[in-house]
Amino acid sequence: MREMDFQAFAKAWQAGWNSHDLDRILSHYSEDILFQSRKAQVLTGSGVIRGKAALRSYWTQALEAQPDLIFTVEDVFEGHDMMVISYLNHHGVLAAETLYFGADGLVVEAAACHRAEDG
Template sequence: MELDAATFARHWVRGWNSHDVDAVLAHFHDDVLFTSPVAAEMYPETAGVIRGKVALRHYWSGALQRLPDLRFVVEGVYRGIDTVVINYRNQNGRLVNEVLRFGDDGLVIEGHGTYLVDGAATA
């Protein structure tokens, strides 16, 4: 599978910035596994691990309700063999990485929201 990381990132950020959860989820497999410390804060019972597209829709819809000013600016896109990393700034100016692994069908099968550690160097 040849992965067009730049095109994917454009679709991803457009979906997020228009608050269109379904547009973002269109790129995710039904059995996706997603981890995020924000999910752990919002839904402590998950320990930050979201399993399946239905649960991911619930998490992301809740996040958009909680953060109505959510907006991302992509700073960089990195491509691996079956992985894309999108480095972006959120609505608070904080750096975040979305690490996404793709299956043979071109859909995301695993994702991880990762956040810059406070006090860490940004250079």
């Protein structure tokens, strides 16, 4: 994999989400992305989403359901061809996204975890 600036990626990731521009958000992800999230299960019936088109469909629904969505990156953890971004959402709920990168620098696998909203 090429050398990665994880801090710059996290800033671009946050800016993409806060813009609500799906093309901008999805520009970080490969066509064959594998995404896992318990929150996806609520909207799609599955906690596993395969492929960029399916991810676009899920995130379209998610953004429509939360038009005030804002993410604030709290911390960035760097790994070998992967990173974890911890962030707060617009309700103050702490979450973390683990991102695995392919040789082209695009995310090939991602998993989102959220702290329970009651603490």
